[in-house]
Amino acid sequence: MELTETLLDRTVLITGGGTGIGRTTAQRFAAEGAQVLVVGRTAERLAETADGHPGIRTFVADVTLPDAPAAIVAAALDILGRIDVLVNNAAITRPAPLEAIDRKVAEQELATNLLGPVFLAQHALPHLEAGGVIVNITSNSPHQGWPGNSVYGSTKVALDFLTRTWAVELAQRGIRVVSVAPGVTETPVMTHAGFTDEQLAEMGQGFRDRIPLGRLARPEEIAWWIVNVARPEAGYLNGTVVRVDGGLSAAG
Ligand SMILES: NC(=O)c1ccc[n+]([C@@H]2O[C@H](COP(=O)([O-])OP(=O)(O)OC[C@H]3O[C@@H](n4cnc5c(N)ncnc54)[C@H](OP(=O)(O)O)[C@@H]3O)[C@@H](O)[C@H]2O)c1
Numbered sequence: 001m002e003l004t005e006t007l008l009d010r011t012v013l014i015t016g017g018g019t020g021i022g023r024t025t026a027q028r029f030a031a032e033g034a035q036v037l038v039v040g041r042t043a044e045r046l047a048e049t050a051d052g053h054p055g056i057r058t059f060v061a062d063v064t065l066p067d068a069p070a071a072i073v074a075a076a077l078d079i080l081g082r083i084d085v086l087v088n089n090a091a092i093t094r095p096a097p098l099e100a101i102d103r104k105v106a107e108q109e110l111a112t113n114l115l116g117p118v119f120l121a122q123h124a125l126p127h128l129e130a131g132g133v134i135v136n137i138t139s140n141s142p143h144q145g146w147p148g149n150s151v152y153g154s155t156k157v158a159l160d161f162l163t164r165t166w167a168v169e170l171a172q173r174g175i176r177v178v179s180v181a182p183g184v185t186e187t188p189v190m191t192h193a194g195f196t197d198e199q200l201a202e203m204g205q206g207f208r209d210r211i212p213l214g215r216l217a218r219p220e221e222i223a224w225w226i227v228n229v230a231r232p233e234a235g236y237l238n239g240t241v242v243r244v245d246g247g248l249s250a251a252g
Helices: 021-032 043-050 067-078 104-127 150-171 197-210 219-229
Strands: 013-015 035-040 054-060 085-088 133-137 174-182 243-246
Touching: 013 021, 013 067, 013 104, 021 035, 021 043, 021 054, 021 219, 035 043, 035 067, 043 054, 054 067, 067 104, 085 104, 104 133, 104 150, 133 150, 133 197, 133 219, 150 174, 174 219, 219 243
Parallel strands: 013 035, 013 085, 035 054, 085 133, 133 174, 174 243
Antiparallel strands: none
8 A cells, every 4th residue: 555545635633733843744744635624823823834735724723722622623524524633732831940830831831731632632532433543742751850841741741641541442442542752843832932042052952962863853753753653554553652852762
């Protein structure tokens, strides 16, 4: 079977599709013939993702709002007709050491990174058929602490736990659940967190020194895995975390 044929007309719902990994993933799915709906809070960013890609449609929504999961699923069914793949990608990171954690900011991280995927998956579930896939985009290993970013790191470790648990709950229905856990990737995520270019340059060098491959990931190198875990050929992959981090977690 030609790999490129298996995603033809698959329907894919991606949150956080207006920038970074979500954008690249949407464009890669679309390039393989999938029908994609990207969701985010900023219409202009979503429009840039869809520009020149007729297979990508857009829907503006904030995944933290209680009505959002129902609205997003309704839009997906209206625009795509059905949902084959859900990619829970939208997330925010707001680094802070323990003494500086702000309650409202922490609640926003939890609402976006953890509760967003819980309730979107819950609302999508009645519409996922056998062969459906939920891909959760996570991050850090559960085995190491992350000084200065404990709340974000907790949301991502918790999301990996949801992946493992839902994989068991949903396996009999033929629905697979997989995490893709990127390493440090060249996206605007830290700009969105409020860091300056100088701070980013310093942080980037710090990461390059620690990553065995000596460089950050390109978004395409993460998107490739997200697309490929969703393929029918990956049908025996379930309840696992695909870690794509240039060896960072292996180095400790
Ligand atoms: N880049 C990295 O180094 C890295 C490493 C490990 C894991 N990851 C994970 O990879 C995923 C993608 O991150 P990225 O690096 O591509 O960052 P990004 O460019 O900041 O993408 C995150 C996207 O989520 C959207 N978003 C944020 N809050 C939202 C909300 N409440 N409702 C709907 N959409 C929302 C943002 O768009 P709007 O603001 O327009 O809504 C943005 O397009 C995230 O899950 C992140 O945790 C990234």
